Amino acid sequence: MLDKASFPRDKICGDAIPSPTLRHLARLDAAYAPELRELLAPHRADTTFSRLLAPNGRALRIQWHNPACNSPRLHFDAALLTLVRRHTATEVLENYAVRKLEADTEGVTVWPADPAREPLRAALVIGCDGANSVVYRQLAPPARLNRAYQCAAVRAYYQGVGEAPENTSDFYFLQEFRAGYCWVFPVGNGVYNVGFGALSEEIAYRRLDLKQVLHDLLTKHPQLAPRFAQAIQLTPITGFGLPLGGSGRPVHGGRWLLCGDAAALIDPLQGHGIDKAVHSGILAAQQAQRSFQAARFDADYLAEYARQVERHIGRELARRYRFMRFLAGKAWLVNLAVEAARWPWLRQKLVRAVG
Ligand SMILES: Cc1cc2nc3c(=O)[nH]c(=O)nc-3n(C[C@H](O)[C@H](O)[C@H](O)COP(=O)(O)OP(=O)(O)OC[C@H]3O[C@@H](n4cnc5c(N)ncnc54)[C@H](O)[C@@H]3O)c2cc1C
Numbered sequence: 159m160l161d162k163a164s165f166p167r168d169k170i171c172g173d174a175i176p177s178p179t180l181r182h183l184a185r186l187d188a189a190y191a192p193e194l195r196e197l198l199a200p201h202r203a204d205t206t207f208s209r210l211l212a213p214n215g216r217a218l219r220i221q222w223h224n225p226a227c228n229s230p231r232l233h234f235d236a237a238l239l240t241l242v243r244r245h246t247a248t249e250v251l252e253n254y255a256v257r258k259l260e261a262d263t264e265g266v267t268v269w270p271a272d273p274a275r276e277p278l279r280a281a282l283v284i285g286c287d288g289a290n291s292v293v294y295r296q297l298a299p300p301a302r303l304n305r306a307y308q309c310a311a312v313r314a315y316y317q318g319v320g321e322a323p324e325n326t327s328d329f330y331f332l333q334e335f336r337a338g339y340c341w342v343f344p345v346g347n348g349v350y351n352v353g354f355g356a357l358s359e360e361i362a363y364r365r366l367d368l369k370q371v372l373h374d375l376l377t378k379h380p381q382l383a384p385r386f387a388q389a390i391q392l393t394p395i396t397g398f399g400l401p402l403g404g405s406g407r408p409v410h411g412g413r414w415l416l417c418g419d420a421a422a423l424i425d426p427l428q429g430h431g432i433d434k435a436v437h438s439g440i441l442a443a444q445q446a447q448r449s450f451q452a453a454r455f456d457a458d459y460l461a462e463y464a465r466q467v468e469r470h471i472g473r474e475l476a477r478r479y480r481f482m483r484f485l486a487g488k489a490w491l492v493n494l495a496v497e498a499a500r501w502p503w504l505r506q507k508l509v510r511a512v513g
Contacts, residue, residue: 159248160268160278162255166236170313170398173231173351174205174327174343176433177224182440187245194237201233203344207326212496213333213489215381219326220509228327228345230315234432259283259296261413265455266297282455283414284442286435289399291420298408298416305362307405307422307479309338309429311355312368312397319350320385330382332375336360336487338429340375340382349392352376355400355429357486369395402426403434403475409467410460415442423471426479434471441466481511 183190195202204227210218229237242248255271261283268278285293319342322328328342338356345351354372361368372395376386401407401422409421417423418435425431445463449455485491499505 159242160251160254160256162253162271164252165239166232169231169235170311170396171231171351171432172311172313172341172343172353172429173228173234173345174341174430175227175229175234176428176430177222177226178433179436180225182433182436183241186440189245190241193241193244195227197237197240198227198229198233201346202227202229203324203346205325205327205344207323209326209328210496211328211330211381212493213331214493216493216496218496218499218505218508220505228343228351230345230349230351256287256292259293259414261297261411263412266413281413282446282449284417284439284446285414285420286417286439286442287420289401289419291416293414294407294416294420297411297414301407303358304405305358307402307426308358309355309400309402309424309426310358310361310368310397311338311353311400311429312372312395313351313353314372314395315345315392316350316352316386316389317348317392318389319352320388322350322385324348330375330379331489331492332379333489337482337485340372340379342382342385350389358399368397400424400429400431402479403472404479408464409438410457410464412457412460413455415445415460415463417442421467423467423475425475426482434475437471438467441470 180191180194183194204225206221208220208222210220243250254275256268257271258269260267266280266283268280268283270277283293285291287293322342322344324344330340332340335356337360340354341352343351354368354375356366375382377383401419401424403423404426405422407422409416417438419431421438423431423434423438425434442463445460449459452459495508499508
């Protein structure tokens with residue numbers, strides 16, 4: 159396993175760990191979920207509620223039944239790596255940035271950015287290298303960035319946020335943006351991950367400066383500004399891209415597979431991708447096992463991985479992408495949905511729809 163970073167390392171994120179993440183890890187090994195919770199005990203907020211704040215200011219509080227938590231990626235990702243080291247014989251190479259990959263019929267050569275490090279040869283490469291994946295850019299057929307399937311988001315950490323229970327994640331939907339939202343997520347120890355994300359299409363068209371948008375929201379929005387009047391900003395506002403699911407990005411080829419953001423598997427409705435990264439990672443590991451047993455690494459054989467991703471993840475993401483597009487720009491519909499959710503039956507439907 160190679161990573162350009164050395165852990166613990168930060169990753170720009172909202173830090174909401176979707177509940178399926180722990181379920182997927184538990185399928186790998188029953189010890190993983192409880193061990194992870196223990197490792198994260200000093201650095202997490204257990205979240206039982208979400209508050210959806212409609213553009214008209216009305217709020218809907220949803221109670222979740224499955225355990226979920228928020229935890230800074232600085233700690234969460236390091237805890238995952240601890241599990242890998244404790245439970246597997248994986249060789250982990252940190253500070254190994256991949257610059258170039260060359261696939262041939264016999265294998266893949268992986269070239270490091272640092273000339274002092276050795277190039278490597280692999281039978282199969284699984285690209286889990288995020289939104290700017292070098293594996294995707296070098297081994298998949300060239301494709302232009304499609305801003306309709308891309309989001310960008312910014313975030314910073316704050317403390318001293320008003321009206322902020324430690325068990326509740328807040329989502330603010332805003333009249334002036336077609337899709338996307340502003341979030342206030344507790345991450346433990348009185349710290350909040352606060353951010354804003356929108357479709358890249360809209361960001362480019364309106365030439366939005368997301369850092370400025372977040373700053374304006376926290377100082378001027380009628381509900382957010384009072385909550386942030388006494389807040390202390392702990393880190394600079396920083397941003398990163400989110401490749402959305404439903405785009406049909408190829409996830410395999412001869413001797414390579416893609417997972418997580420590299421495979422564009424982020425939920426277009428919520429902007430969550432940690433659970434999909436873990437799930438696709440498990441599917442890729444299963445494919446690797448089949449491939450080594452059959453000694454087959456060609457594109458035809460690896461296509462089974464693409465079918466599995468489509469069946470278990472892709473179809474649902476494509477449906478949620480269509481739903482996100484349907485809601486985009488319809489602030490009145492979000493207002494209506496939050497109003498209607500006061501009736502338990504409709505509330506159940508809404509909770510199921512947003513997931
Ligand atoms: C602002 C923002 C908020 C978000 N909020 C949430 C949220 O609250 N909940 C949620 O579930 N998802 C959220 N997401 C999405 C989530 O961050 C990603 O879906 C998730 O991190 C994907 O995991 P991954 O392992 O595919 O990629 P990453 O987490 O990006 O990991 C990629 C790894 O590859 C390494 N790497 C990259 N390039 C190279 C290279 N050339 N050589 C070697 N190593 C390399 C990196 O160091 C990194 O460790 C958010 C994203 C953004 C940008």
